[in-house]
Amino acid sequence: MSGSDKKNKGSTSVAENESPECHEEPFIDDRMRNILVSLQKTWLDDYSNSREKILVDVTERLHNEFSIESQRTKNDLVTQFKEELEASRAEWERNHAIRLQDALKEHQEKHEREIRALKKKQWCYQCETEAIYHCCWNTAYCSVECQQNHWNQHRRACRRRNRAAAIDAVNEDERP
Numbered sequence: 001m002s003g004s005d006k007k008n009k010g011s012t013s014v015a016e017n018e019s020p021e022c023h024e025e026p027f028i029d030d031r032m033r034n035i036l037v038s039l040q041k042t043w044l045d046d047y048s049n050s051r052e053k054i055l056v057d058v059t060e061r062l063h064n065e066f067s068i069e070s071q072r073t074k075n076d077l078v079t080q081f082k083e084e085l086e087a088s089r090a091e092w093e094r095n096h097a098i099r100l101q102d103a104l105k106e107h108q109e110k111h112e113r114e115i116r117a118l119k120k121k122q123w124c125y126q127c128e129t130e131a132i133y134h135c136c137w138n139t140a141y142c143s144v145e146c147q148q149n150h151w152n153q154h155r156r157a158c159r160r161r162n163r164a165a166a167i168d169a170v171n172e173d174e175r176p
Contacts (some may be wrong), residue, residue: 126150136160 028036122131124142126149131140134149136159141147 061173 033159063101122134122140124128124131124146125139126141126146129142131142133141133144135141135154139154141150
């Protein structure tokens, strides 16, 4: 054996001593593969369960936040609507009060004009319609019939007759 053969032989024997199992048996055998597959399956199951739990938690939290935000938005809108409604109602009441005061003032003025117009007219003492015939200072009639019907009562208080009699009496006193 030469030196190189020794080297080769020694090196092969070292290589043979170190890895004869490697060449004969695979590094991962079925038992190890089953353990790794089982471990991988367990990790994937744990990951899936953890992921689902986290997704459920995140979904619940987002739902709760959405519900709270929705309620807050609803409350804000209701408050804003009530404020706008109150402002509109107050404005409407102010406008209504102004229109009511204007209408009341207009009706009062109309009423006063009508009263002044009515006061300028004379009314039949008998039937209370507008009078066109005047008897004396405070008695007027709408027709000759009303005057004749009322004459028996009015005769005693009639100033026209008394005034005519007084004038006649004065005229008689002045005669020599």
